[in-house]
Amino acid sequence: MSLSYIIESIISGLLLGGIYALLSVGFGLTWGTMKVLNISHAVFAVLGAFVAYWMFVKAGIDPLISLPLLATLLFLVGAVVYRLVIRPVQKAKDVIMASMVATFGVAIVVENAMSFFWRPDPRILKPPYAGSSIFIGDMAISQGPLIGFIMAVSAITLLYLFLHHTYIGKGVQATWQNPMGAALVGINPGRVSLITFALSIASAGLAGVAMAMIYAFYPSVQSVWTMFVFLVTIVGGVGSVIGTGLAGLLIGFIIGLCAAFLPFVWVNVLLFALLLAILLFKPEGLFGA
Amino acid sequence: MRALTNLDFVVGQGQIVGLIGPNGSGKTTLFNAITGFYPADSGRIIYKGKEITRCRPYEIARLGIARTFQIVRPLLGLSVLDNVTTAVLYGREAIGSMGKGRGRALELLKFVRLDDKKDVPAQRLVAAEKKRLELARALALKPEFLLLDEVFSGLNDTEIQDAIKLIFRIRDELGVTIFLIEHVMKAVMGTCEKIFVIQYGVKLAEGKPEEVSRDPAVIEAYLGKKRAC
Amino acid sequence: MKTRKYILVLLAMFVLFAFPIVKPPLFFLTLCFSVFMFVGLTESWNLLGGYTGYVSLGHIAFFSTGAYTTAVCMNRLGLSPFVTAPLGGIFSAILAALVGYPVLRLKGAYFTISSLLLAVVMQLIFMNWDFVGSSTGLWYKLLPVSIEMNRLLFYEAMLILATITTLVVRYVERSKFGAGLVAIREDEDVAKTMGINTPWLKMKAFILGAFLAGTVGGIYGYYMSYVHPEVTFSMNTSLLILLMSFFGGCRTWSGPLIGAVVLSLANQLIVTFIGAEISRILYGLLLVIVIMFMPDGVIQYAREAFAREKG
Numbered sequence: 001m002s003l004s005y006i007i008e009s010i011i012s013g014l015l016l017g018g019i020y021a022l023l024s025v026g027f028g029l030t031w032g033t034m035k036v037l038n039i040s041h042a043v044f045a046v047l048g049a050f051v052a053y054w055m056f057v058k059a060g061i062d063p064l065i066s067l068p069l070l071a072t073l074l075f076l077v078g079a080v081v082y083r084l085v086i087r088p089v090q091k092a093k094d095v096i097m098a099s100m101v102a103t104f105g106v107a108i109v110v111e112n113a114m115s116f117f118w119r120p121d122p123r124i125l126k127p128p129y130a131g132s133s134i135f136i137g138d139m140a141i142s143q144g145p146l147i148g149f150i151m152a153v154s155a156i157t158l159l160y161l162f163l164h165h166t167y168i169g170k171g172v173q174a175t176w177q178n179p180m181g182a183a184l185v186g187i188n189p190g191r192v193s194l195i196t197f198a199l200s201i202a203s204a205g206l207a208g209v210a211m212a213m214i215y216a217f218y219p220s221v222q223s224v225w226t227m228f229v230f231l232v233t234i235v236g237g238v239g240s241v242i243g244t245g246l247a248g249l250l251i252g253f254i255i256g257l258c259a260a261f262l263p264f265v266w267v268n269v270l271l272f273a274l275l276l277a278i279l280l281f282k283p284e285g286l287f288g289a
Numbered sequence: 290m291r292a293l294t295n296l297d298f299v300v301g302q303g304q305i306v307g308l309i310g311p312n313g314s315g316k317t318t319l320f321n322a323i324t325g326f327y328p329a330d331s332g333r334i335i336y337k338g339k340e341i342t343r344c345r346p347y348e349i350a351r352l353g354i355a356r357t358f359q360i361v362r363p364l365l366g367l368s369v370l371d372n373v374t375t376a377v378l379y380g381r382e383a384i385g386s387m388g389k390g391r392g393r394a395l396e397l398l399k400f401v402r403l404d405d406k407k408d409v410p411a412q413r414l415v416a417a418e419k420k421r422l423e424l425a426r427a428l429a430l431k432p433e434f435l436l437l438d439e440v441f442s443g444l445n446d447t448e449i450q451d452a453i454k455l456i457f458r459i460r461d462e463l464g465v466t467i468f469l470i471e472h473v474m475k476a477v478m479g480t481c482e483k484i485f486v487i488q489y490g491v492k493l494a495e496g497k498p499e500e501v502s503r504d505p506a507v508i509e510a511y512l513g514k515k516r517a518c
Numbered sequence: 519m520k521t522r523k524y525i526l527v528l529l530a531m532f533v534l535f536a537f538p539i540v541k542p543p544l545f546f547l548t549l550c551f552s553v554f555m556f557v558g559l560t561e562s563w564n565l566l567g568g569y570t571g572y573v574s575l576g577h578i579a580f581f582s583t584g585a586y587t588t589a590v591c592m593n594r595l596g597l598s599p600f601v602t603a604p605l606g607g608i609f610s611a612i613l614a615a616l617v618g619y620p621v622l623r624l625k626g627a628y629f630t631i632s633s634l635l636l637a638v639v640m641q642l643i644f645m646n647w648d649f650v651g652s653s654t655g656l657w658y659k660l661l662p663v664s665i666e667m668n669r670l671l672f673y674e675a676m677l678i679l680a681t682i683t684t685l686v687v688r689y690v691e692r693s694k695f696g697a698g699l700v701a702i703r704e705d706e707d708v709a710k711t712m713g714i715n716t717p718w719l720k721m722k723a724f725i726l727g728a729f730l731a732g733t734v735g736g737i738y739g740y741y742m743s744y745v746h747p748e749v750t751f752s753m754n755t756s757l758l759i760l761l762m763s764f765f766g767g768c769r770t771w772s773g774p775l776i777g778a779v780v781l782s783l784a785n786q787l788i789v790t791f792i793g794a795e796i797s798r799i800l801y802g803l804l805l806v807i808v809i810m811f812m813p814d815g816v817i818q819y820a821r822e823a824f825a826r827e828k829g
Contacts (some may be wrong), residue, residue, distance in 0.1 A: 324711060326707070346711060347714055351713045358708070360704050362707075364700075367704065375697040380712070381695075
């Protein structure tokens with residue numbers, strides 16, 4: 001096994017890890033700021049993948065071009081879900097449990113609706129540039145994951161800038177750190193929650209597009225993606241954008257390294273063992289704020 | 290950062306001892322250390338001749354050390370009676386049956402004069418009643434050593450007098466040694482035979498209430514220096 | 519009057535036990551079987567979930583351990599499922615003891631995610647372990663009795679299990695053990711200061727729940743005559759358990775019972791007459807609506823509504 005094979009594998013892993021980071025960042029955000037455990041987060045990633053797929057296949061719109069429209073669409077979906085489901089749930093005595101249960105319902109509904117209307121067959125998003133590879137030396141880097149990675153990094157950066165450098169974004173952070181204080185200075189917690197949740201769903205949708213360019217997707221894959229969301233979020237520390245980013249890279253690195261030597265199944269077992277270890281010994285995450 | 294440094298306290302059996310000091314001086318931290326919630330990095334905590342520094346909270350409870358919390362923490366979802374009954378069942382009186390447990394709980398509620406509210410959900414009690422519930426729950430353990438964390442806060446004058454009487458009854462009738470954290474000076478002066486003062490996690494003074502209240506270091510800690518320069 | 523209540527209950531039980539005598543269509547027997555199974559699962563789950571407040575999404579792992587124990591023991595050792603089911607319960611209990619030690623130290627959502635992890639990892643392992651049939655699954659050998667006898671036996675067996683589980687949980691609720699669990703749920707630190715050995719109590723609840731679920735699984739597996747990692751370890755079932763308990767109200771013994779009966783009946787009916795996907799969509803919607811209006815469960819809501827009527 002040559003060194004370049006290993007490095008190639010690691011790079012592949014890192015690219016995937018970046019996309020996992022985008023997939024997870026929104027989940028951590030809603031958990032950290034609103035104490036809402038949105039189990040339906042990944043299902044909206046699949047939805048995003050489907051939207052991009054249909055736009056590409058039926059209207060010939062390149063996925064990258066459809067991104068802004070897709071993000072807006074999923075932002076609106078997120079706003080609707082927030083208003084209908086999340087807002088009432090926030091009044092429960094135990095918001096975490098109630099939100100877990102309610103969002104599980106949402107996940108079932110959306111997954112099975114997609115399955116019903118669009119059939120459960122696997123699809124993949126294959127714009128012309130996704131098939132080819134870039135060559136560095138004798139290593140091949142597939143363009144699909146590379147573009148997905150660039151997408152993910154851009155989106156995460158935008159999100160980070162939003163949270164730290166815009167008025168609304170700082171309001172989100174303030175509400176997270178001190179809900180009552182934030183309300184006292186005139187920040188509307190309902191509006192903040194709505195924006196946070198909608199952004200999180202939009203980011204999931206974007207991640208779904210990136211995933212769709214690498215892997216086949218189908219409605220029920222959402223539960224597999226959900227496990228990775230948990231993994232990256234907890235390793236990275238709930239609510240920390242940078243933490244999630246780093247965690248994604250770390251997980252990606254591990255996947256890449258192990259995939260060079262182990263059968264895929266064992267890579268998953270290893271990852272979940274890692275998750276358990278983190279939960280036991282460092283539940284606040286490796287990179288948490 | 291150290292919360293508590295080189296503390297050296299002795300509380301004798303049957304005494305009522307007070308612990309005072311400005312906010313943030315580490316009083317509750319000390320209670321948490323004694324009851325096993327915070328592990329001590331160094332030093333020893335000795336109870337009745339045996340070291341309890343490494344014991345876990347429930348083991349310390351089983352040894353007979355009970356405590357109340359600064360912000361009262363009743364089991365909100367349960368009724369007053371159920372709160373105390375659970376405490377009795379797991380207390381040191383080895384009562385296993387629910388019926389006998391309830392009976393004993395009722396006695397304790399009578400002792401703190403909360404028996405008329407026995408079926409009220411704990412969350413509907415007013416502050417003073419919650420404190421008495423917390424006390425009943427602590428006594429249900431059948432403790433020999435009781436740690437009270439600011440039980441007098443928020444009470445009016447009549448309630449303070451009643452509480453002082455209750456404290457003495459606990460010591461005299463139940464034979465419990467009491468160590469209390471307090472800000473309400475009236476209560477401290479009225480109950481304690483000895484007082485420790487701590488500030489910034491360090492012992493500042495120790496002695497009888499009258500002596501301590503005249504100690505200049507203590508006065509300075511509470512009131513600040515008299516002059517700026 | 520109390521005696522009247524007891525008579526009604528006994529009557530209902532008699533009807534349930536005697537039901538197969540009227541030779542109902544298979545559909546009804548299977549329906550009831552499924553309801554009894556969920557009663558057993560939700561009640562056993564509720565020991566740790568509702569009373570103690572530690573919500574597990576991995577209960578399915580114990581259920582599956584029981585199902586697989588029966589499959590393997592029947593096929594390889596020729597043991598009767600009535601022996602292998604309790605054996606499955608014991609294996610589940612051992613699994614709970616091993617896993618519980620690290621996992622019960624976690625709180626809230628972290629515990630829930632770890633429990634989910636348990637089920638997912640077990641599924642992965644079973645998918646790749648030839649001894650238990652890996653991705654092909656295992657077919658059960660059938661007992662040498664007629665098909666009707668089979669169905670009758672297992673209907674009664676599952677009914678007995680559902681009854682036993684419910685009675686056990688009801689007993690715990692009224693005991694010192696139950697009081698301790700509730701204290702842990704309300705305020706775990708305070709529970710410790712009351713002298714409650716919290717790690718040990720949580721373990722007991724976890725192990726007991728696992729044993730009951732494993733036994734239920736042991737009987738279920740045989741009835742379905744087939745186990746497969748994707749079907750038996752379905753995350754869907756784990757969440758269904760949670761939701762049924764939540765729906766009915768997880769603070770009493772009657773809550774999971776009601777939730778299991780209502781929701782599994784509804785589920786079976788919708789699946790049979792309308793279709794699997796639509797049923798799941800409706801089911802999901804139902805759950806969202808329930809949580810929105812009754813975030814603390816049906817029983818709690820009914821109690822409060824009743825109290826408001828009286829007062």
